[in-house]
Amino acid sequence: MIDACAALGYGGITFWRRELSGREVEIGDRVRAAGMQVVGLCRTPFLTGPLALPSDQQIMDDFYLAIDQAAGLGTNVLTIVTGGPEPGTKGVLDSQKILADRVARAAPYAADRGVNLALEPLNPATAGNRTCLMTAADALNVCDAVGAENVGVAIDVYHVWWDTTLADTLARRAQGRILGYHLCDWLADTTDVLLDRGMMGDGVADLRALRDAVESAGYYGLCEVEIFSAENWWKHDPDEVLDTIVSRFRACC
């Protein structure tokens, strides 16, 4: 995959932890030797909610391990998928406080290793157990609560395309705080909010307006294409998918 991306002129790759198998240093070196960068690492363990590990100690240990793996890869961005409402609580505000506390405790450890932490808001469809941040404003509120220079936000088209206040929020509050921009599209007839993402151009997201919005907040880093698509794109030939991403990126994004 590294060689295939480099051959097509991709600028970098973001990895998932499950792909590393302890080889993060080797993988990072190989990406750079191919002329690309490691854009980021997905993702921390859930830091709150019913899918998180059972104890604070276990959650924080795995959080620190994810930071070590990001540093091993030589990337400066680790994405945080927060987890949902803490069992026994109602709504998301109590969980946002727990989240802010855990991120604040890990931020100095990450800073010492050159790693920035990107809080990613997820679509409200996943707010039962996968996120307590549903909008960029939620994520920026937690950034403010943490107050660490190496904590910012990641903006994923799939999760925020519907938010009619997004451009205003990013322009007013996100200057210099966007650490990643994730691309795909929202299909009009989405059947599964986790694994039915669309290729750019096949859906209803206003991708040009979204790009303008992240650039208005000063983000000019790489755009990460992230298309979970169990029934469609994951079944295509990988080279065809990489070619399609390039042509759609140029045409639509």
Next chain:
Amino acid sequence: MIDACAALGYGGITFWRRELSGREVEIGDRVRAAGMQVVGLCRTPFLTGPLALPSDQQIMDDFYLAIDQAAGLGTNVLTIVTGGPEPGTKGVLDSQKILADRVARAAPYAADRGVNLALEPLNPATAGNRTCLMTAADALNVCDAVGAENVGVAIDVYHVWWDTTLADTLARRAQGRILGYHLCDWLADTTDVLLDRGMMGDGVADLRALRDAVESAGYYGLCEVEIFSAENWWKHDPDEVLDTIVSRFRACC
């Protein structure tokens, strides 16, 4: 169902159009004879998007028919589920303009028949084809664009529970404009965003805070319990469901 609700002291019932079969006057009279009110009628046809009828004429004709049916039932609330992004457009803003135009054209017809129109924001998970209003703020924006006294909003726990700006939005902007309040709960492990709603108390929505928020905007009307639950509650004995609703409403809402 009318007799069963009356026996348990329910204050009213909201009907769906598909349940009427041309008998709306008879149904409305029977509800009132049982000592209850017809709280509302669900719902208009989709007014925008890929699931709407193919022409403006057909959409408006069915919209007027729904208004006639609400008037026939003797209810003063018709709920609008808007429909999603108009084919050929990106994002939701163009569709909100089309929506505002169609609602503005129907509003006088509804006013003449004593019917108020309630714009209901839906969960962003459904923004591909079922809604172009994802938040109370979106719905109030369209209300403002329409500018008719008989156009307001409906607040459904299922769709807005995650919105951390909701209470502020309702307190500042929704005074006297909430026409309906719909209850259920969001299950932590929701498997289907349309048909896997939870009974109040079984999920993560902060139902007391949500009730406070609608009351802060002056809504003291009936609370409508609306639990689409294909795999759970719809399979239970109806009397058991009605009893459970009463006990959970008293305990949680």
